[in-house]
Amino acid sequence: MESPSAGSAKSNATGSDDDTVTTSADRQTPRGDESPAAEDDVNISVVLPAYNEESTLESTVQRTISTLETFCEPTSIEIVIAEDGCTDNTPEIADQLAASDRRIRHMHSDTRLGRGGALEQAFNFANGSVLAYFDTDLATDIRHLEELITRIQTGEADIATGSRWLPENIADRPAKRGIPSRVYNTLVRLFLRSDLRDHQCGFKAFSREAFESLQPIVEDSHWFWDTEMLVRAQRADLTVVEFPVEWTSKGDTKVDLVRDVFGMGSQILRTWWQISVQPRLSPRVSLGAGAVLAIVALALMTQYIDFNTVISEVRAADPWLVVAATIVYTLSWPVRGLRYRDILFELGYYERVRFLTGAVFISQTGNLVFPARAGDLVRAYVIKARRGIAYPSGFASLAAERVFDLLTIASLAGVVLLGYTASGQTATLAQTIIDAEGAGRVAVIVSMSVGLVAVAAVGGIILSARSEIDIPSAVVYRVSTDSYAEMVVSVINQFIEDLQTVAGTRRGFARVGATSILIWSIDVVTAFVVLLAFTPALDTIQLLAVSFFAVSVGNLAKVLPLSPGGVGLYEGAFTLLVVGLTPITPSVAIGAAVVDHAVKNLITVIGGYGSMLGLNVSLMTAVEETRDVRNRDTDISAEGVTQTETRNQ
Structure with missing residues (x-):
């Protein structure tokens, strides 16, 4: 018998030959004269997602079959056990069950696919026109199964889902489960404009047509999968029916940091962006939004800076020194190209x-x-x-460059901070930060946090390279064992591997490190020359030291994408430190910060648009193309899925 395809849209999107699904040879077990039911006879497919369910699987399968037989033709049903990378005896039990009844089928995955990934594979594997699933612990009373199936069979609904939060339902929910559930469902209703009250009750059914229409546009492969299915179904004007169910809590639960915060929270934001924001973002709107963010960031400074005075200070600055600063900064760009050449060389490319x-x-x-x-x-x-350099290599080179930038900037700031400590100015610096207001305070807090994270991350990478222990896995799995955690670990490990490839040799580390120091030193000298244009009488050593510190902290503040080009954050940090560590007045400091940042951004824009003309590149096309590629690359692969069918004769 030919087995149905089980490749999901996510798997096929990658275009990889490795994302395949294999079906083992049918095993045949004598059973009188009974013949296996034809696939065409199957109308209802019930999927039981199973992860380490050895204690409940057999009884759940038997109760499911007996319940289905009360309102369905026995030959029209099938049970698909979607066994997802289990580590106990669940696979063996599933095989035994499949061997005992031709209506039971077993789909095995060597690795965790996640809740959504396993369900998608199973639904593709199934034969029925009605596709249902529920949790194997039977927390939802199985007497509701007939209503669930019937609502799809009769055409009343395209999707039916049980609900624990309708006024008339019966759900025994302890507070530690009920409160997070209510918060989650409230956020989904608020941000994603869903009309449903319960999005994650593990008791749902789909028509085959509804599932196949939604599968290509649903991106999540984990716990958010069923929520996204319901939200996108409503946006597609499919009929979604929610009905009350009797539900009893089974087992214990706990908040999972990776799953609940990183996973579910980020997926709500991602879906909100795709559904509510992205459709309205034309190229003109996107550019306008970036400009507005920059203007708002600068406008916030007017709360504590007199810009009339700033403009007067800018007009009084030495124009020739500003021109000199522009020339100095321009010299950093060939060095940036040289550094990028060295990074790509370590990855096996020469340009x-x-x-x-x-x-x-x-x-x-x-x-x-x-x-x-x-x-x-x-x-x-x-x-x-x-x-023709592959996207994975392009992303790896960017990751390596960013780490070297962060480490270099943090190191420069740290060296100057040690100098201030040695000269007894630590108290002055601390008081400056304590007294900070507005954008300056935000910028310094951001920069300090980013610097600490950068140093800690590099330290972790070094330790990971020298240790036989998989440190990222050990850290992440200490707070989470969910399939989301596996995804996070894989991303971190890939990042570390790429970085180690670039910096793994003494030659590579030395060359990229040296050019990084040169790049950021030129950046500092540019700011130093601009400050000289405003305050030529200031002590040169003091001015150079504060330039190193202010530029380093300002650039660390720009790391978080709070405004295009870091406008506002950079000026805030720069101004705060210059005023706190020198006799320079706030109006002069902000004037110098604005001119310094403007000079750098002007050279960047002129060089950028000149390069776009020379290389015939469109910014909008480039952004959209790479976003699509990154979305495809982050999909969960279906590699390692084995579908085991056992048929009886």
């Missing part, structure tokens, strides 16, 4: 510095134009479209 300088120019220009540092993605597109 000309001139081309790579243009690619860096374009991506940095994208960061000025688009919010959330979307310009970083542009570089991967440029080197892929113009030089």
Whole structure:
């Protein structure tokens, strides 16, 4: 008998030959004269998602079959055990059950697919026109199964779901489960405009047509999968019926940091963005939003800065020194191209510095134009479209460059901080930060946090490289054992592997590290020359020291994508530290910060648009292309899924 395909839309989207599903040879067990039911006779497929369910699986399967037989033809039903990377005896029990009844089928996965991934595979594997699933612990009373199935069979609904939160339902929910559930469902209703009250009750049914129409547009493969199915079904004008069920809590539960915060929270935000925001973001709106964010960031400074005075100070600055600062900063760009060449060389590619300088120019220009540092993605597109360098290598090179930037900036700030400590100015610095207001305080807090995280991350990477223990796995699994945790660990490990490839040799680390120091030293000298244009009488050593510290902290503050190009955060941190550590007045400091940042952004934009013309690259096309690629690359692979069918004769 030919087995149905079980490849999901997520698996096929990657285009990988490895994302395949294999079916083992049918095992045949004598059973009188009984013949296996034809697939065409099957109308109802019930999927039982199973992860380490050895204690409940057999009884659940038997109760499911006996319940279905009370209102269905016995030959029209099938049970699919979607066994998801179990570590106990569940696979063996599932095989035995499948061997005992031709209506029971077993789908095995060697690795965890996650709740949604396992359900998608099972629904594709199933034969029925009605697709239902419920949790094997039978927390929802199985007497509701007839209502669940009938609502789909009669055409009353495209999707039916049990609910624990309708006024007339019976649900014994302890507070530690009930409160998080109510909060979650409230957030879904608020952000995703859902009319349902309970999105995650493990008791749902779909028509085959509804499932197949939603599967390509539902991205999550874990706990958020069924919520996204319900939300997108409502947006597609499918009929979704929610009905009350009797539900009893089974077992214990606990808040899972990775699953509940990282997983579910981020997926609510992702779906909200895709459904409510993205459709309204034309290229013109996107560019306008970036400009508005920058203006708002600068406008916040007017709460404590007199910009009339600032403008007067800018007009009084030495224009020739501003021109000199512009020339100095321009010299950093070929060095950026040289560093990027060294990074790609360690990954196995060699390109000309001139081309790579243009690619860096374009991506940095994208960061000025688009919010959330979307310009970083542009570089991967440029080197892929113009030089054929694969996207994974492009993303890896970007990750390596960012780590070197963070480590270099944090190190420069740390060295100057040690100098201030040695000279007895620690108290002055601390008081400056304590007295900070507005954007300055936010910027310094952000920069300190980013610096600490950067140093800790690099330290963790070094320890991971020298240790036989998988440190990321040990840390993440200490707070979570969910399938989301496996995804997080895989991303972290890939990042570490890419970084170690670039910096794993002394030559690679030395060359990339040296050019990183040179790049950021030129950045500091640019700010130093700008400050000289405003305050030529200040002590040179003091001015140079504060330039190193202010520029380093300002750039650390820019790491979080709170505004395009970090406008506002950079000026806030720069101004705060210059005023706190020198006799320079606030109006002079903010004037210098604005001119310094403007000079750097102006050179970036001129070089970026010149490079776009030279390489025939569109920013909008590049951003959209790389977003699509990253979405595809983050999908969960279906590799390792084995579908075991046992038929009886």
